[in-house]
Amino acid sequence: MRNVAIIGVGYTPVFVSKRKDVNIVEMISEAVDAAFRNTNLTPDDIDSITFGNMQTFEGLNLPHLWAADHISALGKPTIRISTGGTTGMSTLQAAYYQVASGLYDVVMAVTWEKQSEGDSQVGLAGIVMPEVMVMVQNGMDLFGGRGIGGMGGGSTGAASYQATSYLHHSGASPEHIDKMAALERTNASKNPYAHLRKATTVEDIQATPFISWPLRYGHTCPTSDGATVAIVVSEEKAAKLADQAAWINGVACCASDPTTANLIEGQITDPAEQQPARIAAEKAFAMAGIKNPRKEIDMAELYNGFAHQSLMWLEKLGLCKEGEAHKMLDKGALDIDGELPTNASGGVFSTNAIGASAMNRPAECALQIMRKIEGGHQIPKKVRNALAHGWGGLFQYVTVMIISDEPRKA
Amino acid sequence: MAAQERIVASVVVPFDYTYNYRVGPYLERYIQELGVKKIMAVKCEGCGNVVVPPRKICGECKRVMDEWVEVGPAGTVENYTVGHVTLNKGLAEPADPPVMLALIKLDGATSLLAGEVRRTEPAELKNGLRVKAIFADPAENNLSDLDHFEPAG
Amino acid sequence: MDRKVAIVGQAQTKHSEDTGMPRERMLFELVKGLFGQFGMTRHDIDTFVLCSNDFETGRTISNVFEDTPVGAYMKDETKVEADGAWAVMYAATRILSGIYDTALVVANSLGGSEFRPYLIMDYQLNPTYDRQLALINEPSAAAFQARSYMDKYGMTDAYLDMIAARLLRNAARNPNALRAKADATPEYVAGSEYLYEPLRKLHCYPFTDGACVLLLASGEKAKDLTDSPIWIKGLGDSIESYYLGERELFRSPSARLAAERAYKMAGISDPKGQIDVAEVSAKFTHQEPIICEALGLFPEGSGGEVAEKGLSEIDGDMPVCPSGGALGAYPFSAAGAIRVAECFRQLTGSAGEAQVANAGTAVAHGQDGFCAQHNAVIVLTVEEG
Numbered sequence: 001m002r003n004v005a006i007i008g009v010g011y012t013p014v015f016v017s018k019r020k021d022v023n024i025v026e027m028i029s030e031a032v033d034a035a036f037r038n039t040n041l042t043p044d045d046i047d048s049i050t051f052g053n054m055q056t057f058e059g060l061n062l063p064h065l066w067a068a069d070h071i072s073a074l075g076k077p078t079i080r081i082s083t084g085g086t087t088g089m090s091t092l093q094a095a096y097y098q099v100a101s102g103l104y105d106v107v108m109a110v111t112w113e114k115q116s117e118g119d120s121q122v123g124l125a126g127i128v129m130p131e132v133m134v135m136v137q138n139g140m141d142l143f144g145g146r147g148i149g150g151m152g153g154g155s156t157g158a159a160s161y162q163a164t165s166y167l168h169h170s171g172a173s174p175e176h177i178d179k180m181a182a183l184e185r186t187n188a189s190k191n192p193y194a195h196l197r198k199a200t201t202v203e204d205i206q207a208t209p210f211i212s213w214p215l216r217y218g219h220t221c222p223t224s225d226g227a228t229v230a231i232v233v234s235e236e237k238a239a240k241l242a243d244q245a246a247w248i249n250g251v252a253c254c255a256s257d258p259t260t261a262n263l264i265e266g267q268i269t270d271p272a273e274q275q276p277a278r279i280a281a282e283k284a285f286a287m288a289g290i291k292n293p294r295k296e297i298d299m300a301e302l303y304n305g306f307a308h309q310s311l312m313w314l315e316k317l318g319l320c321k322e323g324e325a326h327k328m329l330d331k332g333a334l335d336i337d338g339e340l341p342t343n344a345s346g347g348v349f350s351t352n353a354i355g356a357s358a359m360n361r362p363a364e365c366a367l368q369i370m371r372k373i374e375g376g377h378q379i380p381k382k383v384r385n386a387l388a389h390g391w392g393g394l395f396q397y398v399t400v401m402i403i404s405d406e407p408r409k410a
Numbered sequence: 411m412a413a414q415e416r417i418v419a420s421v422v423v424p425f426d427y428t429y430n431y432r433v434g435p436y437l438e439r440y441i442q443e444l445g446v447k448k449i450m451a452v453k454c455e456g457c458g459n460v461v462v463p464p465r466k467i468c469g470e471c472k473r474v475m476d477e478w479v480e481v482g483p484a485g486t487v488e489n490y491t492v493g494h495v496t497l498n499k500g501l502a503e504p505a506d507p508p509v510m511l512a513l514i515k516l517d518g519a520t521s522l523l524a525g526e527v528r529r530t531e532p533a534e535l536k537n538g539l540r541v542k543a544i545f546a547d548p549a550e551n552n553l554s555d556l557d558h559f560e561p562a563g
Numbered sequence: 564m565d566r567k568v569a570i571v572g573q574a575q576t577k578h579s580e581d582t583g584m585p586r587e588r589m590l591f592e593l594v595k596g597l598f599g600q601f602g603m604t605r606h607d608i609d610t611f612v613l614c615s616n617d618f619e620t621g622r623t624i625s626n627v628f629e630d631t632p633v634g635a636y637m638k639d640e641t642k643v644e645a646d647g648a649w650a651v652m653y654a655a656t657r658i659l660s661g662i663y664d665t666a667l668v669v670a671n672s673l674g675g676s677e678f679r680p681y682l683i684m685d686y687q688l689n690p691t692y693d694r695q696l697a698l699i700n701e702p703s704a705a706a707f708q709a710r711s712y713m714d715k716y717g718m719t720d721a722y723l724d725m726i727a728a729r730l731l732r733n734a735a736r737n738p739n740a741l742r743a744k745a746d747a748t749p750e751y752v753a754g755s756e757y758l759y760e761p762l763r764k765l766h767c768y769p770f771t772d773g774a775c776v777l778l779l780a781s782g783e784k785a786k787d788l789t790d791s792p793i794w795i796k797g798l799g800d801s802i803e804s805y806y807l808g809e810r811e812l813f814r815s816p817s818a819r820l821a822a823e824r825a826y827k828m829a830g831i832s833d834p835k836g837q838i839d840v841a842e843v844s845a846k847f848t849h850q851e852p853i854i855c856e857a858l859g860l861f862p863e864g865s866g867g868e869v870a871e872k873g874l875s876e877i878d879g880d881m882p883v884c885p886s887g888g889a890l891g892a893y894p895f896s897a898a899g900a901i902r903v904a905e906c907f908r909q910l911t912g913s914a915g916e917a918q919v920a921n922a923g924t925a926v927a928h929g930q931d932g933f934c935a936q937h938n939a940v941i942v943l944t945v946e947e948g
Contacts, residue, residue, distance in 0.1 A: 001661045023434030023691055026466050043472050055644070056623040059429040061616070061686035062645065065932045068802045069469025075820060078802045078937065079653060082617065082644035084624035090641050094653060100660035102566070103798075103828075118429050126427075126623035133423040251662070255611075255640040257631040279637065287662070394627045397640075420676075423621060433691040461809070463692055469804050489714075489812070491706035494757040500682025502702075502758060511698055511759070513707055513808055522808035524698045537714065553695050 003407035004099045005238045005245035006366040008231045010035025015195040015226035015351045018116035024058060025070040028112045031227035032071045035108065038372075039231055041241065043072035046231075047104040052081045052091030052111045053355030056126050057118045071110055084127075085303065085392020086253070087111060088228065088359030089399040095232045096248050105234045106241070112227030113353040127394055158271060158395060160212035163308040165272035167214065172311060172326035174214040178205040179329055181219050181307035181349065187336060188346025190376030195224040195351040205307075219307040226353035228360050235407060246366035249385075250288030250402030252280040258394035276398040277316035281387075285318070288402035289409065290385060293318050297402075298383045299341045299368060301361035303391040304349045310334075310342055313389055317400065337380050344368065344377045358390030358399060365403040436464045439478075444556050445549035449482040451519050459520045482516035483543040484562050489513035489522065490539075492532045510535050514559060516543075529560045567782035567947070568658040569792035572597055573904035578741040578773035578892035581676035586620070589774055590671060591632035597776050598634075601788060605634025608778075609663035613642040614650035614670035614896045618683050633669045633776075646844070647775060648899025648929025648939035652798045654779050664784040671774035672895035675741075680770050680895055687932065689805070701933065702767060702847075704807055706759035708934040709849035711812035713761065716864035718852075720761045724749035725870040726848040727765050727890060733877065734887025736916035737905075741892040742769045765890075766848040773894035775901045782947075793910045796924075797831065797942035799824025807933060818857035818928065818938035825926070826859075829942035834859035834926070838942075840882045840909050840919040842902040843928040846889050850935060851875075854928060855883055858940065877919060885909065885917040899929020899939060906943045 010031045012019075019027050036042060049071065051064040060066070064073070064080045083090040088111040095107040167174065185200035200218075208218035238245040254276035281293070290296050302313040311325035319340065320328055328334055334342040343349065345364040348357045365386035367373045383405065390399035433441070436452065440463050443450045451462035456471030460479055468475050493509035495502040510532060513522035527541060540562040549555045574597040576582065582589050598604060611633060615625040622628070626642040629635075643650040647670035654666040674680045684701040688694040712718060728751065734743035744751065755765040778788075785792035801820035804810055822834070831837050841860055845851035852866025860881050861869050869875050875883035884891075886905040889898060906925035908914040923945045931937040 020432060021435070023432050023437070026434045026436075029467055054617075054623065056427075056617050058690075059427060059686065060690055061618045061683060062931060065687050065802075065936055066689050066805050068936075069465075069804050069806065070467045072469075072472050073802055074469045074804060075801055075817075077800045077821075077824070079643065079649050079800070080645045081641065082624075083626065083642050093641070094656075097653070097656040097660050097662075100662070101656035102659060103656060114432075117431050119427060126621075127627060133421070137421055253639050253641060254637060255630045255635055257636040258627045275637065283639075393624055396627065396630070429690065431690045437691055459809070461806075469806075489707045489710050491703060491710060491759040491761075492757075493703060493706075493759045495702070495759070497681055497685070497697075497700045497702075500679030500685060502681070511703055511707075520809075521806065524693075524696070524808065526698060553692065 002100045002102055003235045003247060004096050004232055005247045006230050006362065006403065007233050007238055007242035007245050008035055008039030009363040009367055010038055010229040011193045012226045015193055015224040015353055017222065017224065019114065019225040024060065024063065024114050025067045027114055027225065028067055028110065028227045029070040031112065031229045032110060035229040035231055039242065041231065045106055046072065046076060046108045048077040048098055048107045049073050050079050050081060050091045050094040050107060050109045052087040053113050054084060054087055055082060057113055057115050057354065059118055083392060083397055085354060086358045086390040086397045086399045087355045087392065088357055089362060089388065089390035089401060092230055092359050092362055093251055093253065093399065096251055099232055099234050105237045107232050109230045109232065109359065111356040111359040113355040114225045115223040115354065116225050159306045160215045162271040163214050163306065165270050166308055166312045169272065170311070170315065170323045170326060176311060176326040176329060177214060177219055177308045178202045180310050181205045183334065184307065184310065184343045184346050184349050187344050187377055188350035191345050192375040193351070194346040195222050215306055221305045221349045221352040224351055224353040226356060228356040228363055230359060230363050244370040246369040247404045247407045248401055249404045249408045250284030250400065252283035252287065253399045254280040255393065256396040258396050271395050272312060274316045274398065277313060278318060280398045280400040281317040284400040284402045288404065290402060294320060297385050297387050298381065299344065299365065299379055300387045301345060301364045302343060302347060302389045303358055303361060304343065304347045307349055310347065314342065317387065317389060319387065336377060341379045344379050358392065361390060362388035362401045362403055369403060369405050436466055440464050441551060441553060441555070444545065445551055447545045448480055449516060449543060449556065451479050451481045453477040453479050460518060461521045462516060462519050462523055479518060481518035485514040485516035485541055487512045487535070487537055487539040487541060488515050490535045490537070492535065508532060512559065514541060526558045527560070528558050566659045566661055567794060568655045568779055569782065569785035569794045570777055570903070570907050571780050571785050571789045571792050572600055572778040573775065573907045575739045575775045575901060575904055576773045577739050578771050578894060579675060580741065580770065580772065582673065582772040586671065586673055587628055587632040590629055590669060593774050593776050594633045594669060597778060605638065607665060608634065608667045609639065609665045610657050611635040611638060611640040612650045612654040612666060612668050613640065614647045614668065614900065615642070615672065616644055616683065616896050618686050619672050619674055619678050619895055621678060646899040646929040646931045646939065647897050647901065648903065648927065648941060649800065651777060651900055651903050651941060652800065652939060655795050655798060658779055658781050664781045666779040668777040668779065668900060669774065670897035670900040672897055673772045674895040675770045675772040683895060699807065702758040702762060704933045705847040706762050707807065708812040709761055709847065712849050712853055712866065715813040716866065718867040721749060722867045722870045723761060723766050723848045724752040726851055727752040729876060730884055730887050730890040733885050733917060734891030737886045737891060739892065740887045741771050743887060743891060762847060768846045768889045768893035771892045771894045773892055773897055775897045775904050777900060777904060791911045793907050794944050794947055795941060796944045796948065797825035797829030799828065800939035802937045805936060812934055813853065815853050815857040815935055815938060818854050818935065821938045821940040822858045825940040825942045831942060835881060838924050838926050839922040840885065840906065840925045842884055842886060842888065842905045842925065844889050844898050844902055844930045846893060848890065851883065854935065858926060858928065877917060882919045885914065885919055902927040902929060903941055910943055910945050
């Protein structure tokens with residue numbers, strides 16, 4: 001199996017609520033430029049491009065076609081990947097497979113979102129809008145049937161079920177969600193590429209009103225405009241082109257069936273079950289030769305639209321025992337200088353250009369391993385193995401990557 | 411058992427989302443200049459192409475274009491079609507009279523600009539026809555300040 | 564390249580204007596049918612590559628409800644949002660990586676009954692400019708492209724009619740085609756109404772509901788599964804500028820580059836000599852000569868002569884689209900996958916009345932964008948080589 005490495009990352013200069021100064025393709029071009037600057041590569045070095053975002057957020061179909069002139073794609077193989085919230089990592093995985101296949105040696109993965117130009121709640125509700133409309137048109141009382149309405153109409157509704165179940169099974173308390181939120185926002189305050197960068201205390205979080213118990217405004221992610229680009233290469237090219245590399249040693253993905261129609265995984269009764277997380281993590285660990293994840297994984301970047309999810313994913317991905325995550329939080333083990341720094345970047349919880357969000361996770365892992373983090377959130381201890389996680393769909397997709405400081409042994 | 415009274419075979423689901431697009435600095439200036447009856451292009455220092463409407467990057471040269479050039483308002487038809495339909499949200503509706511569309515090389519530009527040609531007959535619409543831009547008056551500060559083209563006579 | 568990848572099976576819907584059933588049902592039946600052919604279950608599939616479009620399905624994340632009916636739940640799955648040819652190429656890279664031995668590509672669209680292909684195309688336009696002016700739409704852009712080729716090479720409308728008539732006749736030999744007429748003549752085609760001159764309705768692809776599923780496998784696995792694996796010998800794609808006003812519309816540099824890449828990988832140095840049959844995605848008749856010439860199958864500008872002499876007929880020198888091609892059926896995301904599936908039928912000798920004799924090497928093509936801005940080429944062979 002061919003080894004594949006990330007040799008560089010490019011971000012737009014900022015991730016903010018509204019980039020008023022540029023249009024979509026101008027914004028994406030900034031991250032492409034940054035990736036070339038950070039790797040000293042030129043467009044001629046790139047063999048192929050993978051491209052991803054969640055297109056209904058901009059009302060723009062197959063945006064790689066308009067963007068082609070602006071991302072140095074002319075004359076190159078280009079493919080568009082789109083898998084909901086996991087898009088960022090799925091796009092990077094497509095690039096990984098292109099290199100792993102032996103057909104290409106240097107592939108650029110471009111992910112982005114300019115959510116300010118659409119309406120995110122509508123974009124999200126659009127996942128099940130046909131079902132909701134059908135129900136409304138045929139006389140179903142959505143407001144009376146709050147359960148279904150909550151699941152279908154906006155992610156916070158569904159996430160609150162997940163959070164409640166998680167608290168129940170893990171023994172964590174709502175205050176742990178507040179604590180995790182404060183930790184990640186404070187991490188983000190050190191990250192120049194984060195969106196929400198105000199150092200935040202537990203009291204600040206607790207001062208925000210509830211949206212749907214136990215989730216408060218202070219527990220939810222922003223919507224951001226921004227783009228993230230990563231360049232992946234083969235082992236030979238890594239030696240030629242880069243002084244440092246972060247090796248993609250484990251790659252996995254698992255799709256459950258969608259929340260509102262589910263009969264198989266039990267999501268409709270327990271959206272905290274998330275079996276795909278266990279399946280994908282086990283596969284990625286095996287591929288990476290990680291036998292004892294709790295010992296060998298040095299950091300985690302988890303896809304957390306909501307603050308409780310950091311704790312939940314740690315358990316579901318096998319990075320700690322069920323019910324243990326909040327105890328680790330209490331002990332300081334999840335802090336940047338702890339045993340298992342979690343979302344040192346601030347996570348999706350602090351920065352969410354949704355098409356890029358699942359790529360920011362492996363990008364941050366790679367930068368941490370290569371010690372190329374700009375800003376103050378570099379993890380002090382040596383990072384050998386990092387876990388990057390993506391999540392999306394109707395609470396149904398999980399992607400996992402294990403990124404390491406050395407390539408997998410043959 | 412009661413007979414089935416109604417079968418729901420298909421439903422129409424109307425979506426109505428509003429998007430607000432930033433046009434970016436290049437198109438913003440283009441629109442402003444249209445308001446004073448000027449058509450602005452940008453030139454790529456790499457290949458010399460003069461591109462209208464203007465944009466940030468020349469895809470061939472992978473360079474930022476920042477040299478502004480006025481082009482037109484006259485130009486030459488280099489491609490054309492007579493439309494017997496117009497599209498209304500993706501559905502073709504008859505166009506009567508037919509619509510005349512052209513790809514026009516404005517004087518000074520290398521790129522072709524799509525435009526509607528009026529005040530002529532379909533039989534006159536052919537490559538080489540000289541046309542001039544007709545501007546909206548008063549200007550409304552949007553793209554249709556360049557309203558259409560007419561034969562330059 | 565040590566690893567090899569082959570297609571071991573295909574299935575398509577009978578393409579229609581209205582499939583008469585929900586998308587999920589359509590996919591379930593199709594995939595179940597393919598599994599039945601092989602005595603397989605979803606657990607025999609290592610990875611699923613889906614291909615569908617958010618705007619066409621009317622759903623943000625079009626694959627959320629497709630995973631269950633195709634059997635991808637609790638399994639490795641991803642989605643390409645582009646023409647199906649790209650889904651096939653991506654699945655091939657997954658198998659060539661060595662991590663997977665079997666891959667299922669499922670591509671679908673209900674562009675006939677559920678939404679409007681021309682509007683789906685409109686959403687691809689630059690929203691700050693082209694979409695505002697509404698001058699460029701799919702048929703008007705295609706008309707400019709037709710005019711460009713016809714002016715450059717002196718081809719007339721009559722040849723557009725001849726190409727369309729040939730494809731309609733071919734489609735009549737394809738049990739899955741939507742639009743077919745066994746005795747179609749150029750006069751019949753010329754009787755259809757103009758959209759944007761010179762393009763008439765029968766010069767343009769029909770709005771189609773349909774799906775295609777392809778089973779890919781690594782070399783050894785493919786030989787286990789079937790006696791006639793069809794090898795993916797070469798693949799390539801390339802993209803051109805978005806800006807129509809800066810492209811030479813009478814030729815397709817990106818299709819040419821895509822073909823060069825695929826041919827190089829496949830060891831094809833003489834396309835005319837080495838390729839026995841071509842399935843190209845020409846959404847409008849004039850695109851057939853443009854694409855075929857870019858693929859090196861005919862000389863530049865020869866569209867009229869090819870039509871006149873019948874060189875692209877099923878029994879001609881270089882058979883093109885014996886299936887009826889895009890004019891016979893064009894389900895938006897599935898189209899390129901269907902071209903691959905039709906090559907598979909040809910190379911396994913199972914193309915029935917559309918069979919090209921002794922077909923050993925085939926080329927499939929898919930496109931995306933206005934006037935084929937983005938092109939993919941896949942070379943398939945009977946010989947493992």
